Amino acid sequence: MTIINFIINNILTQSAIIIALIALLGLVLQKKSAGSVLAGTFKTLLGFQVLSAGSTIIVGSLTYFGKIFQHGFHLKGVVPSIEAINGQAMNTLGLGNEIAFTFLGIFIVNILIARFSPWKYIFLTGQALLWMATMTVVGGKICGFNNWLIVLSGSIIGGIFAVAMPALAQPFVRKITGNDAIALGHFCTVGYLVEAGAAYIFGERAKEKHSIEDIKLPKSMEFLQDTYLSVAVIMVPLYMITAAFAGPKYAANGSTNYIVTGFMQGIQFVVGVYVLLAGVRLLLGEIVPAFRGIAMKLVPDAKPALDCPVLFPYSPNAVILGFVTTTIGTVIGMFLIPIFGLAVILPGMLTNFFAGGTAGIFGNVVGGRRGAIIGGVIHGLFITLLPALLVTALTTLGFVNASATDSDTITACLMYAFVFAPILKAI
Amino acid sequence: MQQKLKIYFICGAGLGSSLASQMVAEDVLAKLGMEEKLEHEAISSAPGLQADIIVSADNFKTQFEKFEMDPHTKFVFLHNIVDSNEIEEKLIPIIENFPS
Numbered sequence: 331m332t333i334i335n336f337i338i339n340n341i342l343t344q345s346a347i348i349i350a351l352i353a354l355l356g357l358v359l360q361k362k363s364a365g366s367v368l369a370g371t372f373k374t375l376l377g378f379q380v381l382s383a384g385s386t387i388i389v390g391s392l393t394y395f396g397k398i399f400q401h402g403f404h405l406k407g408v409v410p411s412i413e414a415i416n417g418q419a420m421n422t423l424g425l426g427n428e429i430a431f432t433f434l435g436i437f438i439v440n441i442l443i444a445r446f447s448p449w450k451y452i453f454l455t456g457q458a459l460l461w462m463a464t465m466t467v468v469g470g471k472i473c474g475f476n477n478w479l480i481v482l483s484g485s486i487i488g489g490i491f492a493v494a495m496p497a498l499a500q501p502f503v504r505k506i507t508g509n510d511a512i513a514l515g516h517f518c519t520v521g522y523l524v525e526a527g528a529a530y531i532f533g534e535r536a537k538e539k540h541s542i543e544d545i546k547l548p549k550s551m552e553f554l555q556d557t558y559l560s561v562a563v564i565m566v567p568l569y570m571i572t573a574a575f576a577g578p579k580y581a582a583n584g585s586t587n588y589i590v591t592g593f594m595q596g597i598q599f600v601v602g603v604y605v606l607l608a609g610v611r612l613l614l615g616e617i618v619p620a621f622r623g624i625a626m627k628l629v630p631d632a633k634p635a636l637d638c639p640v641l642f643p644y645s646p647n648a649v650i651l652g653f654v655t656t657t658i659g660t661v662i663g664m665f666l667i668p669i670f671g672l673a674v675i676l677p678g679m680l681t682n683f684f685a686g687g688t689a690g691i692f693g694n695v696v697g698g699r700r701g702a703i704i705g706g707v708i709h710g711l712f713i714t715l716l717p718a719l720l721v722t723a724l725t726t727l728g729f730v731n732a733s734a735t736d737s738d739t740i741t742a743c744l745m746y747a748f749v750f751a752p753i754l755k756a757i
Numbered sequence: 758m759q760q761k762l763k764i765y766f767i768c769g770a771g772l773g774s775s776l777a778s779q780m781v782a783e784d785v786l787a788k789l790g791m792e793e794k795l796e797h798e799a800i801s802s803a804p805g806l807q808a809d810i811i812v813s814a815d816n817f818k819t820q821f822e823k824f825e826m827d828p829h830t831k832f833v834f835l836h837n838i839v840d841s842n843e844i845e846e847k848l849i850p851i852i853e854n855f856p857s
Contacts, residue, residue: 552816611771637776644837
């Protein structure tokens with residue numbers, strides 16, 4: 331008994347070990363060699379700890395930013411970042427185990443649905459699944475579920491999303507790629523459908539439809555495809571301007587000048603994102619191929635749902651146009667949405683590029699140039715509204731100055747907050 | 758035994774699409790009975806990589822041109838980074854003829 335208790339209390343409460351054991355299971359099921367099993371398990375363990383270290387850096391930087399923003403503008407500004415939410419949920423709130431088990435549960439539900447339904451999509455974008463697991467666990471926490479119910483409901487809802495979202499996007503993906511070989515596995519799909527709908531209503535039709543790919547765009551925007559550079563381009567000036575408004579009293583660190591402190595803290599945020607995503611890369615580099623191997627065996631005619639940049643080479647101009655118009659939409663949203671009594675959501679650059687870019691492809695394929703431009707702005711407004719709706723629920727749970735991104739994960743979490751929680755209360 | 762080639766797959770964040778491309782390439786290599794060392798990374802880290810071959814999407818081509826890359830590194834740019842036929846057509850000849 332003592333030994334079992336020791337294992338439960340000291341080992342199985344360590345999220346890093348739980349995730350490493352899941353990877354171990356996947357690798358053994360695939361009959362990998364002992365060396366590969368050992369290497370894969372260790373890399374996963376290491377990845378989780380690197381992720382935690384990145385999270386600590388992000389939280390430190392966001393705490394500083396929250397302070398100077400409040401003193402600079404007398405408003406509460408929220409940085410939407412799913413990476414920050416995941417890091418805080420895993421570490422500060424101690425939800426790492428629930429997230430790890432939900433992650434595994436979503437895999438299983440996804441395979442079951444694909445095996446026994448006509449929708450043969452296998453969701454292979456590991457980090458998106460991790461974000462979905464995070465947000466459903468947070469949703470379960472909002473409802474006050476116990477740990478088992480959190481994992482069970484998260485697995486089922488996440489699993490349904492993992493099949494439904496690629497299925498909903500597929501008619502457009504077919505049009506973009508010209509074939510039916512791949513599907514889109516990226517949990518921003520609700521936003522893409524919003525853009526496609528807006529592009530249909532406001533865009534060009536039939537003969538007057540002109541694709542943005544017919545014109546040449548300036549090459550100077552291409553560096554934004556570099557994730558960390560594009561985060562830095564916005565976050566660093568944002569920190570510096572905010573520090574300037576807050577003044578030396580709040581923004582300075584000891585004898586260091588307050589603008590320089592703001593600059594360094596902005597860089598620190600990018601460092602945190604870099605470290606956290608390096609951890610995710612280590613963490614998922616083994617789990618995703620293992621999952622794919624198992625899924626492809628169990629679901630013979632499976633269609634892999636892959637990360638959004640897979641579509642970028644098909645429509646590179648639309649990516650840039652989508653990024654610019656979405657950013658315009660998020661900036662308008664930052665000023666517009668607080669009028670309705672909601673939080674100030676600052677533009678989140680990672681989503682603006684990846685989700686905005688993909689949304690641009692959808693807008694362009696449905697409604698041509700005009701569709702992509704008007705649809706993009708509406709997409710930007712939409713992805714600012716969603717995190718604003720979520721802020722209150724997240725703050726009560728103890729999240730520091732952050733809200734989520736990725737429209738589908740927020741939609742899942744809002745279902746918990748606005749549908750399940752009131753029903754439970756009524757009962 | 759011949760030393761394995763180090764092949765890196767590159768995308769914007771080094772998370773999703775580069776890993777997807779790597780998995781397809783692993784299948785292609787396995788089918789042909791070849792074994793090399795495959796990794797995936799973010800474009801930010803690309804200039805420091807000691808890679809034999811770098812595989813990326815068409816839209817990253819101009820960025821690599823701006824970097825000072827290791828002169829012995831060979832490049833493969835794909836239109837559809839998860840198309841096994843395209844990977845076989847473009848990557849395999851480079852592996853077979855390496856280092857020329």
